[in-house]
Amino acid sequence: MSKITFLGAGSTVFAKNVLGDCMLVPALEGFEFALFDIDEQRLRDSERMLINLKESLNKKIEIKAYLNRKEALRDAKYVINAIQVGGYKPSTVIDFEIPKKYGLRQTIADTIGIGGIFRNLRTIPVMIEFAHDMDEVCPDALFLNYTNPMAVLTGVMNRFTSINTVGLCHSVQVCTKNLFKALGMDPEGVQEKIAGINHMAWLLEVKRNGEDLYPEIKRRARELQKTKHKDMVRFELMDKFGYYVTESSEHNAEYHPYFIKSRYPELIEKYNIPLDEYLRRCEKQIKDWETMREDLVNNKSLVHVRSKEYGSRIIEAMETNIPFKFGGNVLNTGRLISNLPEKACVEVPCIADRSGIIPTYVGDLPEQLAALNRTNINTQLLTIEAAVTRKKEYIYQAALLDPHTASELSIDNIISMCDDLIEAHGDWLPQFTSHDSIVVKL
Structure with a gap:
């Protein structure tokens, strides 16, 4: 079996x-x-x-x-x-509450x-x-x-x-559909190309019958920005950097140094940024679970409609050898995205069939998009260094290079905040006191 x-x-x-x-x-x-x-x-x-x-x-x-x-x-x-x-609780609450004491606010x-x-x-x-x-x-x-x-x-x-x-991640498959819905455009027959890193991949091409739809997208987006809505950060990024990003505005507000700033609190209102959003979502899920539980767990007539998640379709493709194309996160081996680091994990079009997962070559991203990706990759790679070496200095450096954190706090406060987070997590974290490497090679 x-x-x-x-x-x-x-x-x-x-x-x-x-x-x-x-x-x-x-x-x-x-x-x-x-x-x-x-x-x-x-x-x-x-x-x-x-x-x-x-x-x-x-x-x-x-x-x-x-x-x-x-x-x-x-x-x-x-x-x-x-x-x-x-x-x-305790970990997610710790991730929000200790930084908040230093004046660092987050959304997700x-x-x-x-x-x-x-x-x-x-x-x-x-x-x-x-x-x-x-x-x-x-x-x-x-x-x-x-x-x-x-x-x-x-x-x-x-x-x-x-x-x-x-x-x-399901941000890729809903990116264009949700964008078009927000702008009142028809997504039928649209050809798209998406690549970058997870939560910051880019809608590089969006066409119908060979026609570039970006001019109309940007025109409608500029009009929509005149009124408050839930996607203001992404539309601002598209206006300034030229391309739409896959993940939501509440996520992207904290991936960049431009939006959540204690010196400019008016930006929170201007870009409609939901600070502490993930805490509210968690509390709502906990509150709603007991109501949902009876209908979901003990429902003898439970039904299901296939979701948008990629998992079953990848498994089906590998079992049947009928190819399935999806946006997958894979190592940038061979520079699938040629102007991002080879050690980075990138999100690119992939094909699944009986031979496995085959990522596709993308080439260079537009340089401004690669630059934005690299600001996040820097922190990702240093976080990995911290985990595999247990050296606290890599935790500090990961935080010091994070765009949002670095734009808000001093070097001393960032290091102090990291120490407070390590102490608060206690047994949930390795002890970053030894310089001995952990064994991770298999």
């Missing part, structure tokens, strides 16, 4: 989306869907939900929950990763920025543990990573382990 293992299966809604999608793929009949999570209650909720969905859809698959991670992974052909190390804090750095530092050791287990019990499995920070975690898996890894 072939096997798909879902790590972080306590994310019940996401497990329904991805594994529910997989249930709708005829080529996956007879597979085992193996579930693992450190929260046994949430694990059992997801198991019950998926069994109900399986029976409702009349599918011949096996749903099995595991309390032992290695056994969940044993003989897996595909591994789906959707974990959050440290959870909302899960990619770069000071929040992204520390989310990486507590997640990378767990990812390395996954790789060690997989090397022992399923070395040939494809690892589909949905966990943020996407670029760093996918980069670590591909650089420092033997596990074949691709990072998946």
